[in-house]
Amino acid sequence: MSGGVDSAVAAARAVEAGHEVVGVHLALSRNAGTLRTGSRGCCTIEDSMDAQRVANLLGIPFYVWDFSERFKADVVDDFIAEYSAGRTPNPCMRCNERIKFAALLEKALALGFDAVATGHYAEVREGTSGQLELHRSPALTKDQSYVLGVLTEEELKRVLFPIGASADKASVRLEAETRGLSVASKPDSYDICFIPEGDTAEWLAEKVGVSHGTIEDRDGNVLGQHQGAHAFTIGQRKGLHLGRPAADGRPRFVLEVRPKENKIIVGPHEALAIAELSGGRYTWCGAAPESPLGWFRCEVQVRAHGESLPASARVEVSSDGSSGRLVARLDEPLFGVAPGQTAVFYQGTRVLGQCTIDETVSADK
Amino acid sequence: MVVYLDHAASTPVRPEVVTLVGALLGASGNPNAVHSAGQKTKAVLEQAREDIAALLGANRNEVIFTSGGTEANNLAVLGLFAARNASANRPLVLCLGTEHHAVLEAAEHLEKTGATLVLIPVTQSGQPDSDWLESYLAEHHEQVALVAAIWANNETGTVINLPKIAQICKRFQVPVHSDAVAAVGHLEVDFGALGVDTLAFTGHKIGAPVGIGALLVARGSKVAPRAFGGSQERAIRPGTQDVVGAAAIAEALRLAVSELPGHRSEWERLRARLIRGVFEAVPGAQLAGEALDSSAELRIPNIVNLVFPGCAGESLLFLLDSAGVAISNGSACNAGVVGGSHVLQAMGWSMKDSQSAVRVSFGVSTTEADIDKFLAALPEAHRRALNAGFTS
Numbered sequence: 001m002s003g004g005v006d007s008a009v010a011a012a013r014a015v016e017a018g019h020e021v022v023g024v025h026l027a028l029s030r031n032a033g034t035l036r037t038g039s040r041g042c043c044t045i046e047d048s049m050d051a052q053r054v055a056n057l058l059g060i061p062f063y064v065w066d067f068s069e070r071f072k073a074d075v076v077d078d079f080i081a082e083y084s085a086g087r088t089p090n091p092c093m094r095c096n097e098r099i100k101f102a103a104l105l106e107k108a109l110a111l112g113f114d115a116v117a118t119g120h121y122a123e124v125r126e127g128t129s130g131q132l133e134l135h136r137s138p139a140l141t142k143d144q145s146y147v148l149g150v151l152t153e154e155e156l157k158r159v160l161f162p163i164g165a166s167a168d169k170a171s172v173r174l175e176a177e178t179r180g181l182s183v184a185s186k187p188d189s190y191d192i193c194f195i196p197e198g199d200t201a202e203w204l205a206e207k208v209g210v211s212h213g214t215i216e217d218r219d220g221n222v223l224g225q226h227q228g229a230h231a232f233t234i235g236q237r238k239g240l241h242l243g244r245p246a247a248d249g250r251p252r253f254v255l256e257v258r259p260k261e262n263k264i265i266v267g268p269h270e271a272l273a274i275a276e277l278s279g280g281r282y283t284w285c286g287a288a289p290e291s292p293l294g295w296f297r298c299e300v301q302v303r304a305h306g307e308s309l310p311a312s313a314r315v316e317v318s319s320d321g322s323s324g325r326l327v328a329r330l331d332e333p334l335f336g337v338a339p340g341q342t343a344v345f346y347q348g349t350r351v352l353g354q355c356t357i358d359e360t361v362s363a364d365k
Numbered sequence: 366m367v368v369y370l371d372h373a374a375s376t377p378v379r380p381e382v383v384t385l386v387g388a389l390l391g392a393s394g395n396p397n398a399v400h401s402a403g404q405k406t407k408a409v410l411e412q413a414r415e416d417i418a419a420l421l422g423a424n425r426n427e428v429i430f431t432s433g434g435t436e437a438n439n440l441a442v443l444g445l446f447a448a449r450n451a452s453a454n455r456p457l458v459l460c461l462g463t464e465h466h467a468v469l470e471a472a473e474h475l476e477k478t479g480a481t482l483v484l485i486p487v488t489q490s491g492q493p494d495s496d497w498l499e500s501y502l503a504e505h506h507e508q509v510a511l512v513a514a515i516w517a518n519n520e521t522g523t524v525i526n527l528p529k530i531a532q533i534c535k536r537f538q539v540p541v542h543s544d545a546v547a548a549v550g551h552l553e554v555d556f557g558a559l560g561v562d563t564l565a566f567t568g569h570k571i572g573a574p575v576g577i578g579a580l581l582v583a584r585g586s587k588v589a590p591r592a593f594g595g596s597q598e599r600a601i602r603p604g605t606q607d608v609v610g611a612a613a614i615a616e617a618l619r620l621a622v623s624e625l626p627g628h629r630s631e632w633e634r635l636r637a638r639l640i641r642g643v644f645e646a647v648p649g650a651q652l653a654g655e656a657l658d659s660s661a662e663l664r665i666p667n668i669v670n671l672v673f674p675g676c677a678g679e680s681l682l683f684l685l686d687s688a689g690v691a692i693s694n695g696s697a698c699n700a701g702v703v704g705g706s707h708v709l710q711a712m713g714w715s716m717k718d719s720q721s722a723v724r725v726s727f728g729v730s731t732t733e734a735d736i737d738k739f740l741a742a743l744p745e746a747h748r749r750a751l752n753a754g755f756t757s
Contacts, residue, residue, distance in 0.1 A: 106753075110754070112684070112749055
């Protein structure tokens with residue numbers, strides 16, 4: 001229970017469904033008060049108290065579980081390391097993968113619980129063969145199936161999304177109000193919970209420090225300077241501060257981040273187009289495709305609220321058979337994909353699996 | 366039916382006190398008013414003060430009512446420090462590492478204004494090293510503002526030799542404060558004989574409501590006020606007094622003191638039963654504080670601190686709560702987050718072990734059946750907590 005409206009209504013519905021429910025708020029920062037006090041975060045004291053008030057109203061016990069060290073190691077430090085390596089991580093995904101549906105779930109099971117219920121917008125359904133499947137929420141603008149793409153078959157058996165089938169957020173808010181939950185009109189959270197003020201570049205600069213480098217075009221011509229490669233992400237157009245316009249007068253985009261050389265490579269939009277992406281860290285969300293080594297049709301989504309594009313995908317095994325990677329060939333080029341981002345594979349509304357993108361193949365020939 | 370074994374956090378208000386409070390709440394009159402209604406209220410307040418003084422071996426002028434233990438401890442630490450530094454520079458504040466946060470954080474607050482906090486070493490059972498204190502004061506007494514020493518520890522029940530600490534300090538003319546929140550009502554108190562300058566206690570640990578406490582301030586000792594706006598309570602603690610609260614704490618104290626011999630022997634019995642039962646159920650469990658067969662002067666028998674290595678204390682707490690048994694970690698919570706016990710760490714326990722500690726505490730209503738229910742719920746809770754391990 002984050003203290004927000006979604007988990008509040010999820011808890012209320014779980015209670016109503018007859019489950020024996022215990023409210024748990026995750027403490028993700030040792031100094032809760034220093035993190036976005038007064039605003040909508042995931043780990044402020046106010047949020048914890050909001051969650052507790054909901055639990056009081058529902059008549060369920062409430063506890064705060066401290067995952068601050070795990071969160072720092074697995075999510076915050078990972079976020080900094082990924083950016084420092086020139087990649088673009090998704091910390092919410094990492095949190096779902098390592099904390100909410102891993103450390104929390106493990107602890108809950110060990111303590112005797114059967115499942116973890118959250119306020120995510122996504123549906124767990126039984127497939128035709130009786131196996132569990134994860135599907136997009138009907139509330140398409142709130143759909144969170146993308147960040148849940150990291151769930152495995154075993155985890156799907158142990159999660160409940162009581163509001164996952166809700167038509168939209170407004171109905172959830174209305175339900176919270178009808179139930180008398182004080183968080184009914186609490187604003188949504190959009191930012192990364194551990195970054196105050198939502199300024200990722202500034203926060204990263206504070207963590208990794210300033211390191212002057214150059215911005216260059218693909219031919220190695222120096223076009224400008226920057227204060228740290230971590231502030232750039234592939235596809236970025238704003239904030240380059242290039243004095244000279246390009247020869248053709250068209251806008252330039254970040255094509256590549258090279259942290260070792262501390263270089264940012266920029267170029268025209270068409271150079272961002274990729275035809276193929278792949279990643280060695282992949283998981284299946286539920287049952288794996290029948291023959292993953294052969295090409296199968298799917299749709300690929302690389303951002304939480306981006307579109308999903310038709311593609312063919314398969315698992316490629318290294319020649320010595322020791323490792324594999326999930327590869328997607330896109331029907332139409334996809335723009336601005338950065339290593340570190342997660343590609344989630346869908347078939348219709350069903351989440352098939354995901355991989356963290358290691359490599360991309362340019363469509364710009 | 367919930368088994369409540371967290372009396373050291375707060376114990377239910379005694380029925381006699383409930384009756385008394387009910388009878389007094391309707392009365393009107395500010396005790397500082399001149400009219401007869403005020404004088405009537407004042408009489409209730411002063412009777413309470415006199416009763417408390419008599420029960421604790423103090424003079425009635427030495428009783429300063431406060432809102433509770435935290436305020437009393439803060440007032441003593443900050444007030445003694447200010448008085449001692451009014452005409453001299455005495456930056457050193459000494460206390461035990463096992464103090465309650467009400468003392469520790471008040472001292473840490475003083476550090477922001479130039480004070481230096483010095484922790485008096487304690488043994489593994491929580492006893493202060495008085496030889497160390499003596500030699501430290503011999504060298505630095507001119508710079509020492511005060512010494513604070515918690516009498517009975519709220520987490521472990523360890524009782525220190527407070528008269529000895531007071532004696533040493535007196536020799537160097539350094540004032541002594543003692544946090545007696547866990548001690549009052551659970552051991553005999555003779556303020557005059559103790560030799561300390563100030564002594565803090567609170568109502569809700571002895572059967573009075575939350576919101577009333579007191580600081581005993583020896584007549585010859587100077588405590589500078591930390592709030593301003595009136596001359597009540599010798600101008601040390603201005604503000605209209607809580608007369609009903611004062612009467613309530615006096616009545617609760619009267620009951621506690623008169624029943625103490627009986628309760629103490631009962632708690633001794635329950636303590637032994639609890640500890641033996643725990644050792645039998647969980648062979649790896651350890652007792653923090655004074656040993657099972659330690660001399661009775663070294664501990665209050667109503668607080669038992671147990672360490673279950675490999676288990677997170679918060680898991681045990683949760684699991685026992687689910688099984689209908691309320692106990693505590695005994696350590697401070699930050700937004701509900703249960704950290705490791707600083708008290709156990711000060712006593713030399715490892716960080717991990719300090720997170721594996723739980724406190725079981727008895728009150729006047731605690732029965733053998735309560736202990737047995739705890740012991741019955743423990744093995745399963747321990748098995749699961751061990752399985753869950755540590756998450757961070």
